[in-house]
Amino acid sequence: MNPFDPFGYWKTLSDVTRTAIDSQSVIMMRTLGMAGLWNSSSNENHMMIREKQAAAIKSATNVALAIGQGKSPAEITQSAIKPYKQKTRANSKRLQKRGLR
Secondary structure (H helix, E strand, O other): OOOOOHHHHHHHHHHHHHHHHHHHHHHHHHHHHHOOOEOOOOOHHHHHHHHHHHHHHHHHHHHHHHHHOOOOHHHHHHHHHHHHHHHHHHHHHHHHHHOEO
C-alpha cells in the first residue's frame, strides 16, 4: 500500500469508529446484564477479561509482523485494530440477540 494513499487512512478511521461504536454497545449491554436487565450468560464477566488479553496479544503480534513486513502506517494500524474489531463486532451481535429480560 502506498503510504500516501488517503483511502488507507480512511479505512483505518472507519475501522476505529466502528470498533468504538461496537465497544460502547457491548459495554451498555453487559452493564444492563450485571443489573439484571439484559439476558446474559453467567460467565460474561470472565469473558470480558479473557477476550481482552487474547485480543491484546493478537494485536501486538499483528503489529510486529506488519512492521517486519515493511507495511505502511495505515496497514500497521489496521492490523492492530483487527482483533479488537472482530471481537467487539461478534460480542455486539451475540449480545443483541439476547435482548432485554
